[in-house]
Amino acid sequence: MAKFEVYEDQGGEYRWRLTSGSDIIADSGEGYSSKSGAKDAVERVQNDASDADILESGTPHFELYKDRADEYRWRMIASNGRIVADSGEGYSSKSGARKAIENVQSDAGDAETTDA
Incomplete structure (x- = not known):
């Protein structure tokens, strides 16, 4: 089962990662100044990922x-x-x-x- 982990990085910013077993399958790509900011981003991913369009490389x-x-x-x-x-x-x-x-x-x- 997949899970989101919210953590503080070495620079003092908060990030998230989505894991499945021992694999990281997605991460925040950017740091947030607060834990609540990172959790808000997780919520956006949870709400939007299933409906997001897939744009393939090769098409400007x-x-x-x-x-x-x-x-x-x-x-x-x-x-x-x-x-x-x-x-x-x-x-x-x-x-x-x-x-x-x-x-x-x-x-x-x-x-x-x-x-x-």
Whole structure:
């Protein structure tokens, strides 16, 4: 049976890991300043994992997400799985971040490259 373990790392941040037997099958990937922050993240994984989409490497895509300041941001993932662009700023609304993605989609292909 799988279980979530919440623990304090050597740097004093709280993290979680999901284990199955002796195997770690997932971890938080980032530290949290409080134990409650790590437990909140566990709850989000518990609530969202079963319905989450699977995006396979090899397909470039944009990710739209909320940051720690509760603002919307985007990042572009290349076909090799690496982040190649991001919004650089937060947006107060999801629609604002979507509009920024649409601007990149429509403008990047024809944009001139110059030295600054």
